[in-house]
Amino acid sequence: MAGEETHKVGERGQVTLPKHLREALDIDGGDEVTIREEDGKIVIERPVSRKVLAEGYRRRAEQYGAITEEMGDTSREANAYLAGSPDW
The missing domain is CATH 1.20.5 (Single alpha-helices involved in coiled-coils or other helix-helix interfaces)
Structure with missing residues (x-):
């Protein structure tokens, strides 16, 4: 997968979205995202x-x-x- 990155999940289950992805998808702090499981993968997208x-x-x-x-x-x-x- 192109542009693949590895990040640690914090103790509270949190992962920080990389800045370049937030900018590319126009996601700012406080914005809502939709999170779901799809075919064994976690999908995060703008609602x-x-x-x-x-x-x-x-x-x-x-x-x-x-x-x-x-x-x-x-x-x-x-x-x-x-x-x-x-x-x-």
Whole structure:
């Protein structure tokens, strides 16, 4: 793994994040991070902010709205095309 470093875990279970990583990921003292176990590894990452999460939901809603509109148009076209077909 490139850039791999070894650090000691303190008696209280603490590890200091190296400065170059804190700077690269814009993590400052007092910031919250999310810590989880994943496939036998400890993963530390910045939590998703409410603003970023809201933006993702807004984009998804726009996508669904566009799909709904497209399907409505397709349904209207199909109804017009099949207008003379028997009702089964």
